[in-house]
Amino acid sequence: MLRGSLPEPTPQTAWFWDATRRGELYVQECTACGGRHFPPRPFCPACGGREVTALKCSGRATLWSYVINHMVPKGGDGPYVVAVVRLEEGPLMMTNIEGCPQTPEALPLDMALEVVFEPVSETITLPKFRPAADSNGAGA
Amino acid sequence: MTRPLASIVGAAETTRLGVLPDMSELDLHADAALNALADCGLTPADIDGIATAGENPAMLAQYLGITPTWVDATNIGGCSFMTHVAHAAAAIRAGLCRTVLITHGESGRSRVGHVPWTVPPHSLMGQFELGYTPTMAATLFTLPALRYMKTFGVTEEDLARVTVVQRQWAGFHPRAFRRDPVTIDEVLASRMIAWPFRILMCCLVTDGGGALILTAPDRAADFPTRPVDVIGTGESVEHLMITEMKDYTSSRAFRVAGDQAFAAAGIDRADVDHLMIYDAFAHVPLYGLEALGFVKPGEAAGFIADGHTAPGGRLPMNTNGGGINYMHSGMYGMYALQEAVRQMRGTAPQGAQVRDARISVVQGVGGMFGTAGTVILARR
Numbered sequence A: 001m002l003r004g005s006l007p008e009p010t011p012q013t014a015w016f017w018d019a020t021r022r023g024e025l026y027v028q029e030c031t032a033c034g035g036r037h038f039p040p041r042p043f044c045p046a047c048g049g050r051e052v053t054a055l056k057c058s059g060r061a062t063l064w065s066y067v068i069n070h071m072v073p074k075g076g077d078g079p080y081v082v083a084v085v086r087l088e089e090g091p092l093m094m095t096n097i098e099g100c101p102q103t104p105e106a107l108p109l110d111m112a113l114e115v116v117f118e119p120v121s122e123t124i125t126l127p128k129f130r131p132a133a134d135s136n137g138a139g140a
Numbered sequence B: 001m002t003r004p005l006a007s008i009v010g011a012a013e014t015t016r017l018g019v020l021p022d023m024s025e026l027d028l029h030a031d032a033a034l035n036a037l038a039d040c041g042l043t044p045a046d047i048d049g050i051a052t053a054g055e056n057p058a059m060l061a062q063y064l065g066i067t068p069t070w071v072d073a074t075n076i077g078g079c080s081f082m083t084h085v086a087h088a089a090a091a092i093r094a095g096l097c098r099t100v101l102i103t104h105g106e107s108g109r110s111r112v113g114h115v116p117w118t119v120p121p122h123s124l125m126g127q128f129e130l131g132y133t134p135t136m137a138a139t140l141f142t143l144p145a146l147r148y149m150k151t152f153g154v155t156e157e158d159l160a161r162v163t164v165v166q167r168q169w170a171g172f173h174p175r176a177f178r179r180d181p182v183t184i185d186e187v188l189a190s191r192m193i194a195w196p197f198r199i200l201m202c203c204l205v206t207d208g209g210g211a212l213i214l215t216a217p218d219r220a221a222d223f224p225t226r227p228v229d230v231i232g233t234g235e236s237v238e239h240l241m242i243t244e245m246k247d248y249t250s251s252r253a254f255r256v257a258g259d260q261a262f263a264a265a266g267i268d269r270a271d272v273d274h275l276m277i278y279d280a281f282a283h284v285p286l287y288g289l290e291a292l293g294f295v296k297p298g299e300a301a302g303f304i305a306d307g308h309t310a311p312g313g314r315l316p317m318n319t320n321g322g323g324i325n326y327m328h329s330g331m332y333g334m335y336a337l338q339e340a341v342r343q344m345r346g347t348a349p350q351g352a353q354v355r356d357a358r359i360s361v362v363q364g365v366g367g368m369f370g371t372a373g374t375v376i377l378a379r380r
């Protein structure tokens, strides 16, 4: 059974979690083919190339798809959104959407979002998203 | 049509299905295996190939007293059994074994002797998904649905209708868990699980099992049961993490597995009389109808609304009621195969039996929508 738990970085992902602690979000870009991917890995899944660079994200994203989870874990406030966002740089990423009602009305697909960084332990900071400041929440 | 790859000569589910707190998972495997052996007049000593998922096949061999020369432990979720059929057919053709037993057993509801699925916190899922507290398959498998619905103008009523139509089929099956007719309004009024999915759009959580016995087509006539020929198989995987699904409106794993199976069978979509699409959730049959090429992208909801998959329709689908109504222990694929075998044998319950059905396509899915197995069966 899945239950919220904190990430344990591996030697290949530690740099990503170091970055979120500093308030920075990264995807990776392949030197050979230009493909961008997430989650991080030390190669390109499009062409197999071993040369990949870290590409710092703008933090802008759009709401790609989501569910509103009503199976609230013990101690939870109420139904909450488990979302997939499309980062401006291309890849999809799982996240939660904060700073707005957790309702279909408040969350039209394709609405503009921006990243926020939520420290959840001394070592782990999770990237989450909220409606973009320059958006009226009615879609972008 | 090409010549058969293998034949199913034994098929059975566990003696009981549903809520079985008196049965361990291992005993569900064994009960199903013994029922399938009895179905075709064999004993464990006649089996020289075994395949299973969930349980360790070595434990299965030990428990049943089987000494195999071929073993397959492929576990890619609920469609593992479709891949076992494909692999067993290949193994029999290659001469690695002659008579294969495939079993499934799962105490999904009662959790007796249940092997839980765990996601380690250092895995990629553990690192990049669990922190956002998805709590079950109902919050991961379902994530593409809203994007699909927006792209094609599919509504919550369309999702509810999948359950409503399949419940009509379940009504014919004495062993189905949910049998009473249900309306779209009732589905939409049922308890919210993960919007837009209500509980009646989600699979059951029950206990049970099933088993199949396969052999070479030229041996099939030696058995007391009417043989069901395996004429095409396909399999693929795309992802485990739903964020790595490339197109939220169409499953690549479905398309690859389905195309491979149709090519192997040498048949067209129009040749298909009966269809099983593993419905872990109400959106999956929509994706399946489109990915397998029965309708164009975006047409599946209208196809169902027009009655084509319902009793009396031209493409009867999920004629046991599906995982939503019939049975779902966590890995439903075996039950979809069992219903297809019943249809090809002509032994489905009255009302559910599709008249003159000669070819059945069984589509499996596993993981978080990321894996697929397709099996095409033919009546002999």
Ligand SMILES: [Zn+2]
Pocket: A030, A031, A032, A033, A034, A035, A044, A045, A046, A047, A048, A049
């Ligand atoms: Zn590349």
